Amino acid sequence: MPRSGEDARRRLQQAALELFAERGYEATTTAEIATRAGVTERTFFRHFPDKREALFDGEEAFRAALSDGVLAAPEDQNPIGALLFAFRAVGPMLEENRAFSGPRAVLIAQTPALQERMRTKTAGLIDALSAALRRRGIEEGAAALAAQVGMAAFTHAAGAWFADPKPGLDAHLTRAFDALHDLSSTGRASRSR
Amino acid sequence: MPRSGEDARRRLQQAALELFAERGYEATTTAEIATRAGVTERTFFRHFPDKREALFDGEEAFRAALSDGVLAAPEDQNPIGALLFAFRAVGPMLEENRAFSGPRAVLIAQTPALQERMRTKTAGLIDALSAALRRRGIEEGAAALAAQVGMAAFTHAAGAWFADPKPGLDAHLTRAFDALHDLSSTGRASRSR
DNA sequence: GGCTGTTGCGTCAGTCACTGACATATAGAC
């Protein structure tokens, strides 16, 4: 009876998040999700390629935003600097979604299958970052490595921000990227800070 | 009526690799793998928790070797140095298995589901490296970040080595870790090499 | 030798994620 289509999709996502939170990911079936959303199981799979994906919607938008951020960075920035610029640019996107992302993050942390999917999403973001860096003239190998490293720092910062939002995402980003520099600068082992 | 148990496991791995290579991962069923190995499907799932895992056996040994390598690194090495030491230490393990790893790598590259599992294995290795670094007195955050960065460099080097074995794994490792240093040292954007 | 516990396996039945094919209804174009 609903005509919108996009509407059913939202209800499915919402139902999935709720049920996963109530009973856990493995204990809820796709049929149950569909029922709560007021559609059939078949419709669930028309909107999402698999059960996990109901929780990872909208990653393409994030991906695009990151990509744009890298390309929008000042020309004189080196790769890592451009990445930091991009991460700062998408900060507001994260801060908006904190209410939805919170329970989602807890759920993912509890569920190996979801962690696995999360990693492939992250890998997709890394690819996008790498491609964007290459469009800035960075050589392929260096771009891939920088993207991987930068994403590691970003993940680190985002995790810290989830645990302690007070300093703000930007501060956590600054800290993580500073740590990055410390890491490979000619440090002595004794300097473990 | 084989008695060994470990024997059936090896046959299952072998059958899986062969069938995946012949028809592709998705097109072969676990029942077919079991049949070629001379056992039933149920036995397949007694040896491996799921279909993908048949290709990822022995990663614990690798994990342990990496961990040992980090702990065996000279005391005066900084985190990245210790990781490089560990990677060099496990090099022979990789060079031995090249015959088996070759087709496996091709297969994984073709199969999204296997790439996904590969990433969780890699994440496991990163955890092990991070834990080993912490046992060297590195603070938790720095250890996690260093492990992630180091693994990125290693993956990069291993990929390059697979594509071009001539220079040897060690040379690729050196190159990747050098690139790492270049990356975060105060580089100008123009210096894109 | 026989007895017994353990271990690896076969068998069977069942659940659940996921897919293809076909029918139906609704919205909007004309």
Add this chain to the structure above:
DNA sequence: GTCTATATGTCAGTGACTGACGCAACAGCC
């Protein structure tokens, strides 16, 4: 109004994975 595209329902099926039960081979012990 008709016609077409799109979202959904229905149905039947495949394949990954699990639990329960029974059997056979081997271990050690006596």
